[in-house]
Amino acid sequence: xxxxxxxxxxxxxxxxxxxxxxxxxxxxxxxxxxxxxxxxxxxxxxxxxxxxxxxxxxxxxxxxxxxxxxxxxxxxxxxxxxxxxxxxxxxxxxxxxxxxxxxxxxxxxxxxxxxxxxxxxxxxxxxxxxxxxxxxxxxxxxxxxxxxxxxxxxxxxxxxxxxxxxxxxxxxxxxxxxxxxxxxxxxxxxxxxxxxxxxxxxxxxxxxxxxxxxxxxxxxxxxxxxxxxxxxxxxxxxxxxxxxxxxxxxxxxxxxxxxxxxxxxxxxxxxxxxxxxxxxxxxxxxxxxxxxxxxxxxxxxxxxxxxxxxxxxxxxxxxxxxxxxxxxxxxxxxxxxxxxxxxxxxxxxxxxxxxxxxxxxxxxxxxxxxxxxxxxxxxxxxxxxxxxxxxxxxxxxxxxxxxxxxxxxxxxxxxxxxxxxxxxxxxxxxxx
Amino acid sequence: xxxxxxxxxxxxxxxxxxxxxxxxxxxxxxxxxxxxxxxxxxxxxxxxxxxxxxxxxxxxxxxxxxxxxxxxxxxxxxxxxxxxxxxxxxxxxxxxxxxxxxxxxxxxxxxxxxxxxxxxxxxxxxxxxxxxxxxxxxxxxxxxxxxxxxxxxxxxxxxxxxxxxxxxxxxxxxxxxxxxxxxxxxxxxxxxxxxxxxxxxxxxxxxxxxxxxxxxxxxxxxxxxxxxxxxxxxxxxxxxxxxxxxxxxxxxxxxxxxxxxxxxxxxxxxxxxxxxxxxxxxxxxxxxxxxxxxxxxxxxxxxxxxxxxxxxxxxxxxxxxxxxxxxxxxxxxxxxxxxxx
Ligand SMILES: Cc1ncc(COP(=O)(O)O)c(C=O)c1O
Numbered sequence: 001x002x003x004x005x006x007x008x009x010x011x012x013x014x015x016x017x018x019x020x021x022x023x024x025x026x027x028x029x030x031x032x033x034x035x036x037x038x039x040x041x042x043x044x045x046x047x048x049x050x051x052x053x054x055x056x057x058x059x060x061x062x063x064x065x066x067x068x069x070x071x072x073x074x075x076x077x078x079x080x081x082x083x084x085x086x087x088x089x090x091x092x093x094x095x096x097x098x099x100x101x102x103x104x105x106x107x108x109x110x111x112x113x114x115x116x117x118x119x120x121x122x123x124x125x126x127x128x129x130x131x132x133x134x135x136x137x138x139x140x141x142x143x144x145x146x147x148x149x150x151x152x153x154x155x156x157x158x159x160x161x162x163x164x165x166x167x168x169x170x171x172x173x174x175x176x177x178x179x180x181x182x183x184x185x186x187x188x189x190x191x192x193x194x195x196x197x198x199x200x201x202x203x204x205x206x207x208x209x210x211x212x213x214x215x216x217x218x219x220x221x222x223x224x225x226x227x228x229x230x231x232x233x234x235x236x237x238x239x240x241x242x243x244x245x246x247x248x249x250x251x252x253x254x255x256x257x258x259x260x261x262x263x264x265x266x267x268x269x270x271x272x273x274x275x276x277x278x279x280x281x282x283x284x285x286x287x288x289x290x291x292x293x294x295x296x297x298x299x300x301x302x303x304x305x306x307x308x309x310x311x312x313x314x315x316x317x318x319x320x321x322x323x324x325x326x327x328x329x330x331x332x333x334x335x336x337x338x339x340x341x342x343x344x345x346x347x348x349x350x351x352x353x354x355x356x357x358x359x360x361x362x363x364x365x366x367x368x369x370x371x372x373x374x375x376x377x378x379x380x381x382x383x384x385x386x387x388x389x390x391x392x393x394x395x396x397x398x399x400x401x402x403x404x405x406x407x408x409x410x411x412x413x414x415x416x417x418x419x420x421x422x423x424x425x426x427x428x429x430x431x432x
Numbered sequence: 433x434x435x436x437x438x439x440x441x442x443x444x445x446x447x448x449x450x451x452x453x454x455x456x457x458x459x460x461x462x463x464x465x466x467x468x469x470x471x472x473x474x475x476x477x478x479x480x481x482x483x484x485x486x487x488x489x490x491x492x493x494x495x496x497x498x499x500x501x502x503x504x505x506x507x508x509x510x511x512x513x514x515x516x517x518x519x520x521x522x523x524x525x526x527x528x529x530x531x532x533x534x535x536x537x538x539x540x541x542x543x544x545x546x547x548x549x550x551x552x553x554x555x556x557x558x559x560x561x562x563x564x565x566x567x568x569x570x571x572x573x574x575x576x577x578x579x580x581x582x583x584x585x586x587x588x589x590x591x592x593x594x595x596x597x598x599x600x601x602x603x604x605x606x607x608x609x610x611x612x613x614x615x616x617x618x619x620x621x622x623x624x625x626x627x628x629x630x631x632x633x634x635x636x637x638x639x640x641x642x643x644x645x646x647x648x649x650x651x652x653x654x655x656x657x658x659x660x661x662x663x664x665x666x667x668x669x670x671x672x673x674x675x676x677x678x679x680x681x682x683x684x685x686x687x688x689x690x691x692x693x694x695x696x697x698x699x700x701x702x703x704x705x706x707x708x709x710x711x712x713x714x715x716x717x718x719x720x721x722x723x724x725x726x727x728x729x730x731x732x733x734x735x736x737x738x739x740x741x742x743x744x745x746x747x748x749x750x751x752x753x754x755x756x757x758x759x760x761x762x763x764x765x766x767x768x769x770x771x772x773x
Contacts, residue, residue, distance in 0.1 A: 044632065045633070046562050046678075047658075050656075051659065211681075274440065277434040310631075320610070322606070345440065
């Protein structure tokens with residue numbers, strides 16, 4: 001389908017296609033059977049987990065082809081998660097930036113407040129289909145943990161969430177949310193006590209409980225088939241957005257911009273656009289205190305190829321291959337790696353990646369709040385900050401689609417401290 | 433299709449299958465980017481190692497082409513000698529660099545003196561996802577102490593001088609980072625017998641097997657109770673020295689009893705290979721060693737030995753007490769493998 005032929009019809013909003021309905025196209029063929037995106041991906045896990053990964057691959061393949069599964073998932077996405085999420089044109093924001101039209105894909109309006117619910121509903125339905133009764137998850141910001149706890153409550157599954165002790169402090173409200181939803185939250189005190197260590201701990205749990213437990217990974221990462229499976233469950237973001245943008249503007253966007261932690265909202269909004277050669281795909285990695293300081297979470301810009309958490313991809317690591325601790329004000333982007341398909345998109349040149357540091361992201365968060373009345377997640381604010389530059393580079397004739405991956409309720413405390421707007425602070429901004 | 437899209441799609445489906453040796457896309461043929469440049473284009477020198485590795489990363493699919501190693505390495509002699517004595521081989525694990533590099537070497541020597549036949553020299557790693565709390569604690573301490581891959585190789589050299597085969601037990605990333613060829617060469621030069629690589633699956637092991645095979649290093653791979661017979665066959669075909677049978681589904685750590693699944697797993701392995709089979713995970717005392725020795729060619733002990741060192745550190749009694757603890761436990765385990773129960 002080319003831009004012009006699709007655009008010519010676009011006056012009414014077409015029906016949203018089913019989430020797992022694969023359009024024919026060669027790009028559907030990646031990854032290969034062993035889960036490789038070029039040199040990246042694969043399955044670097046202990047032999048004990050191989051059977052479970054094979055089981056998951058087989059169950060997913062069957063489920064994808066089963067109209068009843070697809071119908072149940074789409075039913076939940078519509079009636080429970082609130083899909084399709086709208087696309088909002090950010091007029092005042094665009095005027096302020098002085099560049100391209102800005103369109104926001106509003107995943108912040110999905111149930112639980114971020115795109116994470118799309119993946120989790122799919123994986124929890126798969127869990128039930130495999131006859132498993134217990135779900136474990138890792139979480140950084142807590143959004144994936146909250147989404148998993150939510151889906152488990154809905155489907156009657158036992159739920160255990162591993163969260164780095166440091167993150168349980170940064171995101172205390174989400175810990176409470178998960179507990180209210182009936183999940184057990186286990187603070188992880190090993191290693192650096194952040195997201196990467198939560199993943200380590202979840203993997204340790206999984207190898208011992210795999211017979212009845214599904215590990216619901218929260219991003220497009222981990223051993224095959226997770227990067228593919230999570231991408232497919234998130235792909236709905238771009239499938240919807242493409243139709244919505246065509247209906248709104250009559251043409252494809254010139255760029256799609258998303259923040260990248262593991263990379264699931266980015267993969268989700270990118271994937272449907274991959275064959276649309278005119279559409280620039282741009283991921284924004286977390287720059288923390290700045291790339292030059294070494295205190296960041298930019299795996300592509302500041303890392304190198306390696307193997308961690310079951311996959312080959314780009315990681316922050318030292319000369320001995322030890323993982324470096326990442327830094328970002330955003331707990332959801334504070335991970336020293338990136339999903340393997342992003343590494344491949346980067347190496348092939350089909351997508352490009354930029355770095356957005358803490359300060360730029362927080363400025364964007366404040367600007368979006370004041371001009372559009374939308375308080376976005378700090379993760380998503382990285383996408384906005386990157387998109388502002390893109391919008392200026394492309395100019396007023398262009399359209400930039402931004403993945404507004406989540407809402408900022410969880411971040412009010414962090415943002416209030418950053419800007420010094422708590423009453424106790426006397427209203428004196430600490431930054432900006 | 434545009435060049436980037438063609439690359440994104442094609443190199444996987446075509447290049448990979450037809451030309452197993454030809455990959456490493458990326459570097460030379462990066463497409464020109466459009467109006468928007470990305471971070472790496474602006475800073476091509478920031479990660480010079482990233483695109484054009486010389487000897488890594490490994491190439492998927494190569495595993496199938498690699499020949500079985502059989503029993504040509506040094507471990508074969510150790511297992512043959514024990515079999516002649518009518519006993520099992522005792523394999524002991526300790527991480528290099530704990531409590532210090534020299535302290536670790538002393539502890540491994542003490543193990544050998546007290547009756548360990550094969551030493552697993554652990555390469556400390558920041559993300560030990562297959563290890564329980566005991567080994568994690570020692571490894572974290574070793575890393576805080578600054579242990580490097582070079583220190584691990586020095587430890588191997590010191591152990592090899594005792595005459596006991598030394599295997600490096602390592603997560604895959606440090607090897608890839610060091611360089612697959614370079615690691616194999618330096619390990620062989622240090623007198624090492626081979627490696628155990630628990631998170632390197634046969635599907636990804638091709639380059640390592642080639643590098644190790646060229647230097648007569650044994651590459652030990654694991655099977656687990658969940659392994660299908662088909663996978664057991666795949667693993668044993670590329671394994672050298674002995675097959676490592678994980679006694680249970682779980683991480684490393686001493687346990688009250690060795691998994692009941694172990695004996696059945698050993699039987700399933702024996703059905704497809706003549707290689708010796710060693711059982712690890714959970715063994716902590718002489719009684720358990722004797723139980724396992726009754727059905728396995730080798731008994732692997734890790735956390736219990738590491739625990740002896742940790743206990744001494746925690747109680748502040750120092751390395752010599754730790755070495756005493758190692759000697760006492762090793763002697764008990766060595767007696768265990770000599771009286772199969
Ligand atoms: C709102 C939001 N956006 C983005 C992310 C980053 O994850 P990913 O890169 O997988 O989309 C998170 C993770 O917690 C999140 O909560």
